[in-house]
Amino acid sequence: MYRIIFAALVLAFAFVPARADAGVTFKLRDAVVTSGVVSKIRIDAVDAAGKPVAVSNLQVRVDMSPDAMADMTADAKISAVNGGLVVETNIYAPGRWAVIVSGTANGKPVKVSLTVTAKRKSAEAALPPPANPQPKSGQERKILYYRNPMGLADTSPVPKKDSMGMDYIPVYADEMAKTPGAIRLTTEKMQRAGVRTTVVTRMALDKTVRATGTVAADETRQAVLSARFTGFIEKLYVSQTGDVVRAGQPLMRVWVESADLLVKSADYIGSLQSGAQDHAASAAALLRQYGVSPSELTAMAKSGVPTRSLTIVAPASGTVMEKPAVQGMHFATGDTLFKTTDLSRVWILADVSERDLAAVKKGQKAFVSFRDSPSESFEGTVLLVYPELNAATRTTKVRIAVANKNGRLRIGQYADVRIAVPGAAASALTIPASAVVDDGTRQVAFVALPGGLFEPRKLTLGARNGDSVEVRAGLKEGEHVVTSGNFLIDAESNLQSALQSFRK
Structure with missing residues (x-):
């Protein structure tokens, strides 16, 4: 009875129309969708009289849990169909999701956030096809063993308590993934861990080497x-x-x-x-x-x-x-x-990190800005990469010639330098640097799969550009990788791998 009342309240709240700017009200027709499949969410945009309003320059973003998971997104596209709007999306995990629509109506920008609820189609469909299936209705879940509640590599075939009186945690057969190191998390656990994902995309990756330097006389x-x-x-x-x-x-x-x-x-x-x-x-x-x-x-x-x-x-x-x-x-x-x-032309002596030296060559363009006018940029040319490395700072001086019109630049002035390295990767598979878990010996990213499964992938990385990094092997375009909460997932993954090895 309580479940029926709660479900009714959720549906009633979801169907409340959302008001945007320009006198436009957005009404959500489909408040409940199925996770793990492509769904169509219908939205009506109407004025105060209830008449349809045309919305142009449409954009859409689908985020998990409007109040907690702003960066865990699902692929989505929006179009205007028969006087309304249709959002096509594949919401891959159950829970509350925010559908954020923006565009132009009546010559004014509009933006609204609508909430939909994604539910599993069935217990079996929530899991990846090759993964361990959930037990049938009425069938008890099989317990493989009990693990230490503090994460120690200690297991027991029967229930027990640790030295502090805490119960050992059961590990079920349907929770174990076939892929070594893969783990399965519920939506609640993902929200508590702050798990966020992003899509692996392909883009042109022109590397930019950043350094600091000082102005010197030519x-x-x-x-x-x-x-x-x-x-x-x-x-x-x-x-x-x-x-x-x-x-x-x-x-x-x-x-x-x-x-x-x-x-x-x-x-x-x-x-x-x-x-x-x-x-x-x-x-x-x-x-x-x-x-x-x-x-x-x-x-x-x-x-x-x-x-x-x-x-x-x-x-x-x-x-x-x-x-x-x-x-x-x-x-x-x-x-x-x-x-x-003669100060009509000066040198910028930039301190370039040892790891970036291979990318810096004579003749490359450089852009220099200064603390007194950070928005203004001076273009220069790399003249020389010095043959000596500073053993203390692990940097090498790079000489850049810059025109000094009107004597703006002063000897000894600090400079922020960006050296453009064209053609680092014409079209590269890229992910945010925050998605990489680097323990010094390997680089790993966790791929989010249907059913709350997270699979570790060993990566081969290439060029870097700011917050983006090239992936040469280990991922495919369109996959979702974890960008926040991945260190907690990595710790859980290592724990499960250790426990599995311990039991062999």
């Missing part, structure tokens, strides 16, 4: 101005670091102290005055090596007197990074006076 765009003779700095035209200079721009005026330079200047003037043009040309070339400009050579040729005041110019365009030169300072041959760097 070594090919650095320049150093060193003294080639001794003297004093009379005047600085560029007096601070950070200034941007162009090639040939005057940096400072110096007074020449070097007797060697004065002798070479006199030799140049004497060659001109004696008409030895070839020797004068050689002397002029030597003076240019000392930093004497063509205009100053011309001035000495006209005056006939070696100059003791020279203007030193920037050897290349760039930003002044270091400036040891100070006005009035004495300098000697070899002293560094200025260091400049």
Whole structure:
């Protein structure tokens, strides 16, 4: 009697129409379906007057237990038929399921969640065909043995209690799966364990290598101005670091102290005055090596007197990074006076993990973002994979060239790097990484089969891309794999395998 009343309440609750936006009410015609077979769920979409409403851009999702199992889904498709909606789905486990329909009605988006109840067709049909059948009506279930309630590898052929007074748990013949390690769970157990599944799909899998790095100066765009003779700095035209200079721009005026330079200047003037043009040309070339400009050579040729005041110019365009030169300072041959760097292009030195090194090659495209503007991305090119591995971090430096327009990027700035590896797998069978149980020696996924059966499959994995991983062997497209609760299933599977081995 109580069962009849409860069933009536469930049906009455299931047939309550659900109101969505845009003045549309969705009425569920089929509140009870059969699990394990393809079912058609009919839904009416009507307005306040009860007239049918056309719904376009239809999408549907079928989730197990609307209040507990939001990610355990069943395959489903939806279509508009004869003024109503029809959802075709294969709900593979009994229990309450949410049918979530969304689309566009009256020019507005609509979304509604309807609840259906999936019931087993029969005790026999709930199990996979080759699995151990349930006993016939009135027939007692056969007990194989009793197992320890705490999961210890201890069994008993007769009922008993453990040291704490807990009853040993009976193991029935119809619960044992033929596949080693496979286990059978009731809907209640699946909900308590938080079991969620997803469908094995095939997709293009372009691997992306992620790393962190820092901005560094392009070594090919650095320049150093060193003294080639001794003297004093009379005047600085560029007096601070950070200034941007162009090639040939005057940096400072110096007074020449070097007797060697004065002798070479006199030799140049004497060659001109004696008409030895070839020797004068050689002397002029030597003076240019000392930093004497063509205009100053011309001035000495006209005056006939070696100059003791020279203007030193920037050897290349760039930003002044270091400036040891100070006005009035004495300098000697070899002293560094200025260091400049052209920052219109910089390097990103990324620390790439050892496991990803095989996928990174010279010439690949890279995309770099920075903490001050994470939404903005800079495109670059891989120039070099360094030949040395850091033993402490197990990473290798990868050099990436990036254009630095308007000087946005600063030396030492942290960077987030993504290196695209095209063609990692053109069309690969993929599952979420969370579906893989990896114990260090093997990779396993649990496949959800009809009747609450979960079968372990040993996997051969391939490329990874974010949260997805390629499966090269072990699964088939369209199968359902467990993505949450799989570690608990794995523990139960190992326990059953151990118990079976223990009894042999």
